[in-house]
Amino acid sequence: MIVLGIETSCDECSVAVVRDGFDILSNEIATQIKQHTPYQGVVPELASRLHTEWISSVVSNAVEKAGISFDDIDAVSVTNRPGLLGALLVGVNFAKGFASALNVPLIGIDHIRAHLYASQIEKPMEYPYLGVLVSGGHTVICKVNGFDDLEVLGTTIDDAIGEAFDKVSKHYGFGYPGGVAIDRLAQKGNPNAFLFPGPSLHKGEHPYDVSYSGLKTAVINQLDQFWDKKSEKSPENIAASFQRTAVHILMKRIRKALEDTQLNRLAAGGGVAANSLLREQLSSLEGVDVAFPSMKLCTDNGAMIAGLAYRYLKEGVSSDFHLTASARVNAFKHSYP
Ligand code: KG4
Ligand code: ZN
Numbered sequence: 001m002i003v004l005g006i007e008t009s010c011d012e013c014s015v016a017v018v019r020d021g022f023d024i025l026s027n028e029i030a031t032q033i034k035q036h037t038p039y040q041g042v043v044p045e046l047a048s049r050l051h052t053e054w055i056s057s058v059v060s061n062a063v064e065k066a067g068i069s070f071d072d073i074d075a076v077s078v079t080n081r082p083g084l085l086g087a088l089l090v091g092v093n094f095a096k097g098f099a100s101a102l103n104v105p106l107i108g109i110d111h112i113r114a115h116l117y118a119s120q121i122e123k124p125m126e127y128p129y130l131g132v133l134v135s136g137g138h139t140v141i142c143k144v145n146g147f148d149d150l151e152v153l154g155t156t157i158d159d160a161i162g163e164a165f166d167k168v169s170k171h172y173g174f175g176y177p178g179g180v181a182i183d184r185l186a187q188k189g190n191p192n193a194f195l196f197p198g199p200s201l202h203k204g205e206h207p208y209d210v211s212y213s214g215l216k217t218a219v220i221n222q223l224d225q226f227w228d229k230k231s232e233k234s235p236e237n238i239a240a241s242f243q244r245t246a247v248h249i250l251m252k253r254i255r256k257a258l259e260d261t262q263l264n265r266l267a268a269g270g271g272v273a274a275n276s277l278l279r280e281q282l283s284s285l286e287g288v289d290v291a292f293p294s295m296k297l298c299t300d301n302g303a304m305i306a307g308l309a310y311r312y313l314k315e316g317v318s319s320d321f322h323l324t325a326s327a328r329v330n331a332f333k334h335s336y337p
Contacts, residue, residue: 001074001313004062004098005306008051008091009083009111010136011042015058016302017066017073021310022121025066027296027303030058033177040170048086055094062302073102075318077309080108081326082137088325096321105318109305112138115269117147117311118304119291129291130263132254134278135270136162136179139250141208141257144267147311153257154208161246162272164212168242171220174235182239183275189240193231194223196241199249207260208253215245247277258288267291274298 001021007014016027032050036042063070078095080088092108099106115138116131131144139156159167162179169178174185196218199210218226219242223233231237258266266288272278274295282290297304312318 001310002068002072003075003077003306003309003313004059004073005109005302005304005309006055006059006076006078006091006095007111007300007302007305008055008087009079010087010300011036011047012300013051013054013058014300014302015055015062016306017062017068018121018303018306018310021307021314022124024121024303025068026062027301028058028062028065029296029299029301030054037176040176041166042084044084044086047084048090051087051090055090059094059098070102073104075099075105075107075309075313076102077107077109077305079111079114079305080319080323081110082328083111083325085325085327088327092323092325096323100321105313106321106323107309107312107317108319108323109309109312111300112140113147113150114304114308116142116144116150116267117308118269118293118297118301119267120147121297121303121307122294123291125265125267125289125291128263129265129267130254130257130261132250132266132268132273132282133270134161134250134268134272136160136166138270139210139212141253143261143263147308153261154206154210154253157209157211158213159216161210161212161250162270164216164246165272167216168219172235172238174239177271179272179275182243183277185236185239186243186277189234189236189238190231191240191244193228193233193237194219194226194241195228196226196245198245199252208257210249210253212246212249215242215249243275243277247275247281250278251281254282255285258285265289265291269293269298269304271299
Protein backbone atom coordinates (compact mmCIF):
# COMPACT_ATOMS: atom_id res chain seq x y z
CA MET A 1 0.00 0.00 0.00
CA ILE A 2 1.51 3.33 -1.06
CA VAL A 3 0.44 6.27 1.12
CA LEU A 4 1.11 9.94 0.43
CA GLY A 5 1.58 11.98 3.63
CA ILE A 6 1.05 15.74 3.69
CA GLU A 7 2.12 17.94 6.61
CA THR A 8 1.48 21.71 6.71
CA SER A 9 0.57 22.33 10.35
CA CYS A 10 3.26 24.94 11.00
CA ASP A 11 6.24 26.15 9.01
CA GLU A 12 7.35 22.99 7.20
CA CYS A 13 5.67 22.12 3.91
CA SER A 14 6.39 18.41 3.81
CA VAL A 15 5.20 15.55 1.63
CA ALA A 16 6.29 11.91 1.84
CA VAL A 17 5.62 8.68 0.02
CA VAL A 18 5.67 5.62 2.28
CA ARG A 19 5.21 2.04 1.15
CA ASP A 20 3.54 -0.45 3.49
CA GLY A 21 3.93 1.85 6.49
CA PHE A 22 7.67 1.47 6.95
CA ASP A 23 9.47 1.97 3.66
CA ILE A 24 10.04 5.72 3.21
CA LEU A 25 10.39 6.19 -0.57
CA SER A 26 10.64 9.99 -0.23
CA ASN A 27 10.23 12.62 2.48
CA GLU A 28 10.44 16.14 1.06
CA ILE A 29 10.65 18.92 3.64
CA ALA A 30 10.44 22.48 2.32
CA THR A 31 11.19 24.57 5.37
CA GLN A 32 10.12 28.18 5.75
CA ILE A 33 12.81 28.94 8.36
CA LYS A 34 14.45 31.55 6.13
CA GLN A 35 11.18 33.41 5.56
CA HIS A 36 10.28 33.51 9.27
CA THR A 37 13.79 34.33 10.54
CA PRO A 38 13.37 38.14 10.27
CA TYR A 39 10.46 37.83 12.73
CA GLN A 40 12.27 35.29 15.00
CA GLY A 41 9.10 33.23 15.08
CA VAL A 42 6.45 31.71 12.80
CA VAL A 43 4.09 34.29 11.27
CA PRO A 44 0.84 32.32 10.69
CA GLU A 45 -0.39 34.32 7.70
CA LEU A 46 2.97 34.03 5.95
CA ALA A 47 3.08 30.28 6.68
CA SER A 48 -0.31 29.69 5.01
CA ARG A 49 0.62 31.77 1.99
CA LEU A 50 3.89 29.91 1.45
CA HIS A 51 2.20 26.50 1.85
CA THR A 52 -0.29 27.54 -0.85
CA GLU A 53 2.52 28.56 -3.17
CA TRP A 54 4.69 25.51 -2.55
CA ILE A 55 2.44 22.52 -1.99
CA SER A 56 1.94 21.39 -5.61
CA SER A 57 5.64 21.34 -6.34
CA VAL A 58 6.49 19.62 -3.04
CA VAL A 59 3.96 16.88 -3.91
CA SER A 60 5.43 16.53 -7.42
CA ASN A 61 8.97 16.32 -6.03
CA ALA A 62 7.99 13.69 -3.45
CA VAL A 63 6.30 11.54 -6.08
CA GLU A 64 9.19 11.92 -8.52
CA LYS A 65 11.83 11.12 -5.88
CA ALA A 66 9.84 8.05 -4.82
CA GLY A 67 10.05 6.82 -8.41
CA ILE A 68 6.30 6.24 -8.64
CA SER A 69 3.48 7.80 -10.66
CA PHE A 70 0.26 9.35 -9.32
CA ASP A 71 -1.59 6.16 -10.28
CA ASP A 72 0.49 4.15 -7.81
CA ILE A 73 -0.84 6.13 -4.81
CA ASP A 74 -3.33 4.05 -2.79
CA ALA A 75 -4.33 6.67 -0.20
CA VAL A 76 -3.75 10.32 0.74
CA SER A 77 -3.12 11.27 4.38
CA VAL A 78 -2.85 14.76 5.82
CA THR A 79 -2.29 16.43 9.19
CA ASN A 80 -5.63 18.00 10.08
CA ARG A 81 -5.08 18.80 13.78
CA PRO A 82 -3.71 20.54 15.86
CA GLY A 83 -1.67 23.42 14.45
CA LEU A 84 -2.05 26.81 12.80
CA LEU A 85 -5.53 26.75 11.32
CA GLY A 86 -4.76 28.54 8.06
CA ALA A 87 -1.67 26.42 7.49
CA LEU A 88 -3.55 23.17 8.21
CA LEU A 89 -6.35 24.14 5.82
CA VAL A 90 -3.93 24.41 2.91
CA GLY A 91 -2.83 20.79 3.38
CA VAL A 92 -6.33 19.49 4.09
CA ASN A 93 -7.90 21.12 1.06
CA PHE A 94 -5.11 20.03 -1.21
CA ALA A 95 -5.39 16.46 0.12
CA LYS A 96 -9.15 16.41 -0.43
CA GLY A 97 -8.84 17.54 -4.03
CA PHE A 98 -5.96 15.19 -4.72
CA ALA A 99 -7.60 12.12 -3.15
CA SER A 100 -10.79 12.90 -5.00
CA ALA A 101 -9.00 13.24 -8.35
CA LEU A 102 -7.15 9.95 -7.79
CA ASN A 103 -10.30 8.32 -6.41
CA VAL A 104 -8.47 6.91 -3.38
CA PRO A 105 -9.22 7.06 0.38
CA LEU A 106 -8.41 10.19 2.37
CA ILE A 107 -7.44 10.24 6.03
CA GLY A 108 -6.88 13.10 8.48
CA ILE A 109 -4.09 12.47 10.99
CA ASP A 110 -3.40 13.95 14.40
CA HIS A 111 -0.02 15.69 14.49
CA ILE A 112 0.71 14.78 18.11
CA ARG A 113 0.04 11.09 17.63
CA ALA A 114 2.19 11.19 14.51
CA HIS A 115 5.16 12.66 16.43
CA LEU A 116 4.76 9.93 19.04
CA TYR A 117 4.57 7.32 16.28
CA ALA A 118 7.53 8.60 14.18
CA SER A 119 10.22 6.48 15.85
CA GLN A 120 8.12 3.36 15.24
CA ILE A 121 8.63 3.63 11.49
CA GLU A 122 12.35 3.09 11.97
CA LYS A 123 12.37 1.07 15.18
CA PRO A 124 9.03 -0.63 15.88
CA MET A 125 8.59 -1.40 19.56
CA GLU A 126 6.13 -3.55 21.42
CA TYR A 127 3.27 -1.75 23.17
CA PRO A 128 2.94 -0.39 25.78
CA TYR A 129 5.81 2.08 25.99
CA LEU A 130 6.40 5.45 27.61
CA GLY A 131 5.86 8.17 24.99
CA VAL A 132 7.72 11.48 25.35
CA LEU A 133 6.56 14.21 22.98
CA VAL A 134 8.69 17.33 23.11
CA SER A 135 8.10 20.03 20.53
CA GLY A 136 7.54 23.73 20.05
CA GLY A 137 3.88 23.39 20.96
CA HIS A 138 3.70 20.37 23.26
CA THR A 139 5.36 18.59 26.14
CA VAL A 140 3.63 15.32 26.95
CA ILE A 141 4.61 12.22 28.91
CA CYS A 142 2.18 9.42 28.20
CA LYS A 143 1.65 5.70 28.22
CA VAL A 144 1.24 4.53 24.64
CA ASN A 145 -0.91 1.41 24.60
CA GLY A 146 -1.38 1.30 20.84
CA PHE A 147 -1.11 3.60 17.83
CA ASP A 148 -4.54 5.05 18.61
CA ASP A 149 -4.47 4.64 22.37
CA LEU A 150 -2.60 7.14 24.52
CA GLU A 151 -2.93 7.66 28.26
CA VAL A 152 -1.58 11.05 29.27
CA LEU A 153 0.44 10.98 32.48
CA GLY A 154 1.80 14.50 32.47
CA THR A 155 2.03 17.62 30.41
CA THR A 156 3.30 21.17 30.76
CA ILE A 157 1.33 23.47 33.01
CA ASP A 158 2.58 26.51 31.08
CA ASP A 159 5.15 26.77 28.25
CA ALA A 160 6.13 23.83 26.05
CA ILE A 161 9.81 22.87 26.29
CA GLY A 162 10.55 23.96 22.69
CA GLU A 163 8.79 27.25 23.31
CA ALA A 164 11.16 27.89 26.26
CA PHE A 165 14.18 27.21 24.00
CA ASP A 166 12.72 29.54 21.36
CA LYS A 167 11.91 32.38 23.77
CA VAL A 168 15.29 32.32 25.52
CA SER A 169 17.04 32.28 22.16
CA LYS A 170 14.93 35.13 20.82
CA HIS A 171 15.57 37.25 23.93
CA TYR A 172 19.35 36.89 23.69
CA GLY A 173 19.52 36.89 19.89
CA PHE A 174 21.14 33.44 19.78
CA GLY A 175 19.49 32.50 16.48
CA TYR A 176 16.42 30.91 14.97
CA PRO A 177 15.04 28.28 15.46
CA GLY A 178 15.97 28.66 19.11
CA GLY A 179 16.41 25.00 19.99
CA VAL A 180 18.97 24.41 17.27
CA ALA A 181 20.89 27.59 18.17
CA ILE A 182 20.98 26.80 21.91
CA ASP A 183 21.99 23.18 21.34
CA ARG A 184 24.89 24.38 19.18
CA LEU A 185 26.07 27.11 21.60
CA ALA A 186 25.72 24.79 24.59
CA GLN A 187 28.35 22.42 23.14
CA LYS A 188 31.00 25.01 24.04
CA GLY A 189 29.53 26.27 27.32
CA ASN A 190 29.78 25.47 31.01
CA PRO A 191 26.43 24.04 32.18
CA ASN A 192 27.17 25.08 35.78
CA ALA A 193 27.88 28.74 35.07
CA PHE A 194 24.31 29.59 36.07
CA LEU A 195 22.41 27.46 38.58
CA PHE A 196 18.84 28.05 37.47
CA PRO A 197 15.89 26.75 39.52
CA GLY A 198 15.15 23.16 38.64
CA PRO A 199 12.20 20.83 38.60
CA SER A 200 10.25 21.73 41.74
CA LEU A 201 6.51 22.09 41.27
CA HIS A 202 4.07 23.31 43.89
CA LYS A 203 2.68 20.70 46.20
CA GLY A 204 -0.49 19.04 45.00
CA GLU A 205 0.37 19.28 41.33
CA HIS A 206 0.54 16.22 39.19
CA PRO A 207 3.81 14.29 39.69
CA TYR A 208 4.52 13.98 35.95
CA ASP A 209 3.67 17.56 34.97
CA VAL A 210 6.43 19.95 33.98
CA SER A 211 6.69 23.73 34.08
CA TYR A 212 8.98 25.88 31.97
CA SER A 213 7.83 29.43 32.61
CA GLY A 214 9.84 29.70 35.86
CA LEU A 215 13.03 28.64 34.11
CA LYS A 216 12.32 30.95 31.19
CA THR A 217 11.77 33.94 33.52
CA ALA A 218 14.92 33.12 35.50
CA VAL A 219 17.05 32.98 32.35
CA ILE A 220 15.55 36.08 30.76
CA ASN A 221 14.90 38.38 33.74
CA GLN A 222 16.97 37.15 36.67
CA LEU A 223 20.21 36.02 35.08
CA ASP A 224 22.57 37.64 37.62
CA GLN A 225 20.74 36.09 40.53
CA PHE A 226 21.74 32.59 39.40
CA TRP A 227 25.21 33.43 38.10
CA ASP A 228 28.23 31.68 39.55
CA LYS A 229 30.56 34.65 39.12
CA LYS A 230 33.64 32.47 38.65
CA SER A 231 32.37 31.79 35.14
CA GLU A 232 31.97 34.12 32.23
CA LYS A 233 28.53 35.56 31.40
CA SER A 234 28.77 34.33 27.81
CA PRO A 235 26.11 33.12 25.32
CA GLU A 236 27.69 29.65 25.44
CA ASN A 237 27.43 29.49 29.24
CA ILE A 238 23.85 30.84 29.30
CA ALA A 239 22.83 28.30 26.63
CA ALA A 240 24.54 25.35 28.33
CA SER A 241 23.13 26.18 31.77
CA PHE A 242 19.61 26.72 30.43
CA GLN A 243 19.70 23.51 28.38
CA ARG A 244 21.00 21.48 31.31
CA THR A 245 18.11 22.67 33.51
CA ALA A 246 15.45 22.29 30.79
CA VAL A 247 16.51 18.68 30.19
CA HIS A 248 16.84 18.00 33.93
CA ILE A 249 13.22 19.15 34.51
CA LEU A 250 11.98 16.66 31.93
CA MET A 251 14.27 13.78 32.89
CA LYS A 252 13.16 13.90 36.50
CA ARG A 253 9.52 13.36 35.45
CA ILE A 254 10.46 10.70 32.93
CA ARG A 255 12.40 8.73 35.56
CA LYS A 256 9.46 8.88 37.93
CA ALA A 257 6.99 7.81 35.23
CA LEU A 258 9.19 4.87 34.23
CA GLU A 259 9.53 3.81 37.84
CA ASP A 260 5.82 4.08 38.63
CA THR A 261 4.57 2.42 35.44
CA GLN A 262 7.35 -0.19 35.43
CA LEU A 263 7.68 0.36 31.69
CA ASN A 264 11.08 -0.54 30.25
CA ARG A 265 10.51 0.87 26.75
CA LEU A 266 10.44 4.55 25.77
CA ALA A 267 9.92 6.38 22.49
CA ALA A 268 10.61 10.10 22.10
CA GLY A 269 9.37 12.38 19.33
CA GLY A 270 9.00 16.02 18.25
CA GLY A 271 11.51 18.73 17.37
CA VAL A 272 13.18 18.82 20.80
CA ALA A 273 13.86 15.06 20.52
CA ALA A 274 16.70 16.24 18.24
CA ASN A 275 18.40 17.85 21.27
CA SER A 276 21.82 16.31 21.84
CA LEU A 277 21.75 16.45 25.65
CA LEU A 278 18.26 14.97 25.85
CA ARG A 279 19.23 12.16 23.48
CA GLU A 280 22.33 11.46 25.54
CA GLN A 281 20.44 11.36 28.83
CA LEU A 282 17.59 9.23 27.49
CA SER A 283 20.06 6.81 25.94
CA SER A 284 21.78 6.34 29.28
CA LEU A 285 18.61 5.33 31.16
CA GLU A 286 19.52 1.98 32.62
CA GLY A 287 17.47 -1.04 31.59
CA VAL A 288 15.26 1.00 29.25
CA ASP A 289 14.99 0.32 25.53
CA VAL A 290 14.87 3.81 23.97
CA ALA A 291 13.73 4.75 20.45
CA PHE A 292 14.26 8.16 18.85
CA PRO A 293 13.27 9.19 15.38
CA SER A 294 16.23 10.00 13.15
CA MET A 295 16.80 13.77 12.88
CA LYS A 296 14.64 14.10 9.77
CA LEU A 297 11.70 12.43 11.50
CA CYS A 298 11.98 14.54 14.69
CA THR A 299 10.76 17.83 13.23
CA ASP A 300 7.55 18.12 11.25
CA ASN A 301 7.53 15.73 8.28
CA GLY A 302 5.15 13.93 5.96
CA ALA A 303 6.64 10.47 6.59
CA MET A 304 5.29 10.27 10.14
CA ILE A 305 1.85 11.21 8.80
CA ALA A 306 1.88 8.55 6.08
CA GLY A 307 3.38 5.98 8.48
CA LEU A 308 0.65 6.42 11.06
CA ALA A 309 -2.05 6.68 8.37
CA TYR A 310 -1.06 3.23 7.13
CA ARG A 311 -1.95 1.74 10.53
CA TYR A 312 -5.47 3.21 10.42
CA LEU A 313 -6.00 2.37 6.76
CA LYS A 314 -5.02 -1.25 7.43
CA GLU A 315 -7.84 -1.35 9.96
CA GLY A 316 -10.24 -0.01 7.34
CA VAL A 317 -10.40 3.47 8.89
CA SER A 318 -10.47 6.56 6.65
CA SER A 319 -12.04 10.04 6.72
CA ASP A 320 -14.90 11.32 4.61
CA PHE A 321 -14.71 14.34 2.35
CA HIS A 322 -16.18 16.59 5.04
CA LEU A 323 -12.78 16.39 6.73
CA THR A 324 -11.76 19.75 8.12
CA ALA A 325 -8.90 21.20 10.13
CA SER A 326 -8.83 22.03 13.78
CA ALA A 327 -6.33 24.27 15.58
CA ARG A 328 -6.85 22.49 18.89
CA VAL A 329 -8.20 19.06 19.54
CA ASN A 330 -7.95 16.78 22.48
CA ALA A 331 -5.57 14.38 20.81
CA PHE A 332 -5.57 11.99 23.67
CA LYS A 333 -8.98 10.49 23.20
CA HIS A 334 -9.21 7.69 20.66
CA SER A 335 -9.20 9.62 17.44
CA TYR A 336 -11.36 7.19 15.49
CA PRO A 337 -14.18 4.97 16.70
O1 KG4 B 1 8.09 19.23 16.17
P1 KG4 B 1 8.45 20.59 15.70
O2 KG4 B 1 9.18 20.73 14.41
O3 KG4 B 1 7.18 21.50 15.59
C1 KG4 B 1 6.13 21.46 16.52
O4 KG4 B 1 5.26 20.58 16.38
O5 KG4 B 1 6.19 22.31 17.45
O6 KG4 B 1 9.31 21.25 16.89
C2 KG4 B 1 9.88 22.51 16.77
C3 KG4 B 1 10.62 22.83 18.06
C4 KG4 B 1 11.11 24.27 18.14
O7 KG4 B 1 10.75 24.81 19.40
C5 KG4 B 1 12.63 24.13 18.01
O8 KG4 B 1 13.34 25.17 18.65
C6 KG4 B 1 12.84 22.79 18.68
O9 KG4 B 1 11.77 21.98 18.21
N1 KG4 B 1 14.12 22.16 18.35
C7 KG4 B 1 15.07 21.87 19.27
C8 KG4 B 1 16.17 21.30 18.57
N2 KG4 B 1 15.83 21.25 17.25
C9 KG4 B 1 14.57 21.77 17.14
N3 KG4 B 1 15.10 22.07 20.60
C10 KG4 B 1 16.21 21.70 21.27
N4 KG4 B 1 17.30 21.17 20.67
C11 KG4 B 1 17.32 20.94 19.33
N5 KG4 B 1 18.40 20.41 18.76
ZN1 ZN C 1 5.37 19.09 15.23
